Amino acid sequence: MIDNEVLExxxxxxxxxxxxxxxxxxxxxxxxxxxxxxxxxxxxVSVNFATEKLTLKFDPEKINEEVIKEVVKDVGxxxxxxxxxxxxxxxxxxxxxxxxxxxxxxxxxxxxxIVSVNVNFATEKAIVSYNPTITRLSKIKKAIENAGYKxxxxxxKDSVDFEKERRQKEIKTxxxxxxxxxxxxIPLLYISMGHLLGANLPEFVNPEVNPFNFALIQLLLVIPxxxxxxxxxTIGFRNLYKLSPNMDSxxxxxxxxxxxYGLFGTIQIYFGNTQYANDLYFETAGVIxxxxxxxxxxxxxxxxxxxxxxxKLMGLQPKTALILQDGKELEIPVDEVEVGDIxxxxxGEKIPVDGVIIEGHTSVDESMLTGESIPVEKNIGDKVIxxxxxxxxxxKFKATKVGKDTALAQIIKxxxxxxxxKAPIAKLADVISGYFVPIVIAIAILAAIAWYLAGAGGIxxxxxxxxxxxxxxxxxxxxxxxxxIMVGTGKGAExxxxxxxxxxxxxxxxxxxxxxxxTGTITxxxxxxxxxxxxxxxxxxxxxxxxxxxxxxSEHPLGEAIVKAAEExxxxxxxxNKFMAIxxxxxxxxxxxxxxxxxxxxxxxxxxxxxxxxEEANKLAHEGKTPMFIAINGILEGIIAVADxxxxxxxxxxEKLHKMGIKVAMITGDNRxxxxxxxxxxxxxxxxxxxxxxxxxxxxxxxxxxxxxxAMVGDGINDAPALAQADxxxxxxxxxxxxxxxxxxxxxKSDLEDVVTAIQLSKATIRNIKENLFWAFGYNTAGIPIAAxxxxxxxxxxxSPMIAAAAMSFSSVxxxxxxxxxxxxxxxx
Numbered sequence: 001m002i003d004n005e006v007l008e009x010x011x012x013x014x015x016x017x018x019x020x021x022x023x024x025x026x027x028x029x030x031x032x033x034x035x036x037x038x039x040x041x042x043x044x045v046s047v048n049f050a051t052e053k054l055t056l057k058f059d060p061e062k063i064n065e066e067v068i069k070e071v072v073k074d075v076g077x078x079x080x081x082x083x084x085x086x087x088x089x090x091x092x093x094x095x096x097x098x099x100x101x102x103x104x105x106x107x108x109x110x111x112x113x114i115v116s117v118n119v120n121f122a123t124e125k126a127i128v129s130y131n132p133t134i135t136r137l138s139k140i141k142k143a144i145e146n147a148g149y150k151x152x153x154x155x156x157k158d159s160v161d162f163e164k165e166r167r168q169k170e171i172k173t174x175x176x177x178x179x180x181x182x183x184x185x186i187p188l189l190y191i192s193m194g195h196l197l198g199a200n201l202p203e204f205v206n207p208e209v210n211p212f213n214f215a216l217i218q219l220l221l222v223i224p225x226x227x228x229x230x231x232x233x234t235i236g237f238r239n240l241y242k243l244s245p246n247m248d249s250x251x252x253x254x255x256x257x258x259x260x261y262g263l264f265g266t267i268q269i270y271f272g273n274t275q276y277a278n279d280l281y282f283e284t285a286g287v288i289x290x291x292x293x294x295x296x297x298x299x300x301x302x303x304x305x306x307x308x309x310x311x312k313l314m315g316l317q318p319k320t321a322l323i324l325q326d327g328k329e330l331e332i333p334v335d336e337v338e339v340g341d342i343x344x345x346x347x348g349e350k351i352p353v354d355g356v357i358i359e360g361h362t363s364v365d366e367s368m369l370t371g372e373s374i375p376v377e378k379n380i381g382d383k384v385i386x387x388x389x390x391x392x393x394x395x396k397f398k399a400t401k402v403g404k405d406t407a408l409a410q411i412i413k414x415x416x417x418x419x420x421x422k423a424p425i426a427k428l429a430d431v432i433s434g435y436f437v438p439i440v441i442a443i444a445i446l447a448a449i450a451w452y453l454a455g456a457g458g459i460x461x462x463x464x465x466x467x468x469x470x471x472x473x474x475x476x477x478x479x480x481x482x483x484x485i486m487v488g489t490g491k492g493a494e495x496x497x498x499x500x501x502x503x504x505x506x507x508x509x510x511x512x513x514x515x516x517x518x519t520g521t522i523t524x525x526x527x528x529x530x531x532x533x534x535x536x537x538x539x540x541x542x543x544x545x546x547x548x549x550x551x552x553x554s555e556h557p558l559g560e561a562i563v564k565a566a567e568e569x570x571x572x573x574x575x576x577n578k579f580m581a582i583x584x585x586x587x588x589x590x591x592x593x594x595x596x597x598x599x600x601x602x603x604x605x606x607x608x609x610x611x612x613x614x615e616e617a618n619k620l621a622h623e624g625k626t627p628m629f630i631a632i633n634g635i636l637e638g639i640i641a642v643a644d645x646x647x648x649x650x651x652x653x654x655e656k657l658h659k660m661g662i663k664v665a666m667i668t669g670d671n672r673x674x675x676x677x678x679x680x681x682x683x684x685x686x687x688x689x690x691x692x693x694x695x696x697x698x699x700x701x702x703x704x705x706x707x708x709x710x711a712m713v714g715d716g717i718n719d720a721p722a723l724a725q726a727d728x729x730x731x732x733x734x735x736x737x738x739x740x741x742x743x744x745x746x747x748x749k750s751d752l753e754d755v756v757t758a759i760q761l762s763k764a765t766i767r768n769i770k771e772n773l774f775w776a777f778g779y780n781t782a783g784i785p786i787a788a789x790x791x792x793x794x795x796x797x798x799x800s801p802m803i804a805a806a807a808m809s810f811s812s813v814x815x816x817x818x819x820x821x822x823x824x825x826x827x828x829x
Contacts, residue, residue: 013043016065018054020047021078035075039063085115087129088137091152092144094235095121099246099437103239107147111135122482148238174297177228181290188221192283211277215266218282222259229289245437251292254469258285261462279459287802288470298813316387317408321352341399345390353386354401362393411498424506425481425769444468447788463801467787471804472780479812480772483819488765491825496748497758504744507728508762510709511662515700517714518668519557521732522682523644527557529565530625531641533616541571543638547630549574550589550598558626561642584669584692597631600671604629613639621673651682653752660759667691667699696722713755730755757827764825772815779811
């Protein structure tokens with residue numbers, strides 16, 4: 001009867017997962033757990049700070065979800081039911097400056113159900129997160145069309161090939177348009193300006209003999225040029241109509257003003273007012289369009305170079321794989337490889353997917369993924385990564401990850417997302433460019449009116465109007481930040497440093513304190529048993545056998561070291577009856593009716609076990625070894641010492657960080673003496689020892705409260721909350737998926753030198769962005785007053801609209817070329 005009641009109760013219980021917003025540390029999670037745990041009807045409650053998830057099991061007859069949400073809100077946190085938000089990357093055709101990106105962003109944000117929008121002018125893509133239960137992808141595409149641009153097919157597995165094709169097509173189209181406009185603008189410029197430079201024009205186009213022919217031929221020559229640049233007009237005037245003018249609007253207004261005035265002049269000449277032959281302005285419109293098309297062509301070519309990192313990564317994966325099926329070798333497309341397939345790779349071939357070697361041995365070149373130039377030896381049981389190159393042996397391996405789950409696919413996804421992201425510094429450029437174009441139009445109108453009222457005449461005022469509009473195009477402003485981020489994150493990927501976005505890339509250069517986890521980060525994470533002390537009741541081998549039996553079920557590196565030491569001595573392990581892990585302290589087990597505690601000094605004190613062997617324990621700790629106390633039936637019987645070797649690169653990396661003015665801390669659950677011994681070896685400034693896994697995030701928070709920007713470097717599940725708490729979380733690539741998910745930067749090699757590389761790359765990228773913004777702002781700040789005729793007031797030159805067009809095009813190309821300088825980045829020794 002009781003069993004049935006229990007079963008009935010379990011059937012009633014509801015399991016629910018909710019998102020908690022606003023937690024800042026693990027103590028927040030504990031507060032929520034305590035509060036909810038007191039409520040009637042709550043059977044199980046768990047709050048994960050790293051993932052910000054609240055997992056519940058409750059009786060719906062005693063308590064409901066709304067009451068639970070209210071309780072969490074009363075504690076001070078927001079809570080919501082999880083929604084499976086969808087994120088898509090939509091390539092967009094037709095953007096010409098950052099104002100276009102702003103216009104698209106505004107239009108998409110009007111749709112209900114949009115979570116976030118990031119439109120990147122440099123990559124020509126929109127990354128949109130939305131709630132699929134409220135809106136649809138078709139609505140988002142429609143919004144892009146409403147803004148005046150063309151959404152292309154959402155990125156698929158062939159997106160890079162498609163992107164490459166699209167980019168090549170765009171480059172060819174722009175080149176063709178430039179060539180057409182140049183063919184017509186050269187004779188246009190010769191006819192319009194030749195007579196002023198003393199050139200002999202044929203009589204039928206000589207303005208003094210046939211002024212109407214002179215005007216009509218210029219009109220006929222400018223029409224094909226305007227057709228070549230038709231997109232400036234279609235996009236420019238559409239955005240002007242929508243009250244969100246962009247760069248195209250400036251070009252459209254300026255050149256239209258010149259053509260319309262020229263048309264007016266041609267009509268006047270036809271009716272006998274031949275003085276208009278000297279002021280037609282057709283050549284101004286034609287040459288401006290030609291120069292801007294040239295600038296756009298150069299810009300498109302250069303932009304293609306900024307995303308080469310992705311193309312290189314995509315090019316790493318082979319198109320086919322050789323698998324073993326029914327005892328026969330079969331070549332299939334790599335997309336058809338399934339988990340569990342046996343894959344054969346011969347010397348010199350690329351490894352198609354991730355897997356584990358089951359036959360053969362070889363060395364593998366993983367440099368394209370990790371930046372490590374020395375090939376890595378691989379034997380049976382070792383992992384291989386898709387995209388790496390098999391150097392010298394035949395191997396067979398079992399596929400463990402295929403398609404989008406492979407390490408290479410994950411890297412590509414990370415780099416793509418990072419390249420599409422914005423750094424906080426970019427927000428300044430976005431805000432300015434949003435106001436910039438309307439202000440420029442206003443300046444152009446006011447400057448033209450002022451000169452006209454000052455008596456300079458209509459022609460002069462028109463020259464000023466066109467020059468201001470053309471020189472002020474904010475292309476350089478929109479390209480300054482995203483291009484540098486694209487090249488910077490791509491360069492990081494080449495060195496095995498994966499930076500997840502613009503924000504961590506920017507924050508990294510401000511780091512003042514770095515906290516390193518000890519085990520697996522500063523040390524190899526592969527400890528060995530070095531000493532065994534016994535009280536005499538058990539021999540060393542007996543004590544090791546009992547300890548290894550106890551640790552057989554543990555995954556802790558120290559426990560694994562004890563098991564390995566027993567296996568090397570061929571000691572027989574005993575069967576355990578009870579096992580309980582005590583986080584941060586050790587374990588409690590029962591073997592052959594013996595109650596055993598194995599762990600640190602804290603565990604012994606907590607269990608009121610009398611401590612002896614103090615002198616030996618202190619000696620071991622001073623040598624940097626970790627003493628593991630073993631007590632049997634309440635009596636301390638001995639110490640097993642375990643030591644973890646320091647990574648060869650640790651001391652050098654920490655020395656470089658010190659030279660950069662960065663303080664270095666080490667965090668560990670180990671005892672203080674052992675931790676200080678390791679710290680002395682590598683030059684650590686701050687030692688945070690005997691820290692329980694759940695308190696690591698709190699220690700990071702304490703350092704942040706001193707006002708420093710703090711980075712955390714770790715590799716384990718227990719590092720995840722601290723990685724999330726830090727201003728910049730850095731995960732070692734050999735670490736757990738949870739650690740890598742929580743981190744902002746992933747180091748593909750387990751080498752601390754790459755922490756230095758990440759900081760150096762961040763500094764180089766931010767310096768490049770600042771240079772770009774300085775030149776973009778400086779160019780526009782200086783260019784607009786000159787175009788408005790300020791120098792002319794003091795007897796200086798007047799800026800020709802054609803020179804303004806050339807300068808505007810050059811400014812964008814110069815910013816892109818400056819960003820490409822990051823391709824030469826190399827970590828400093």
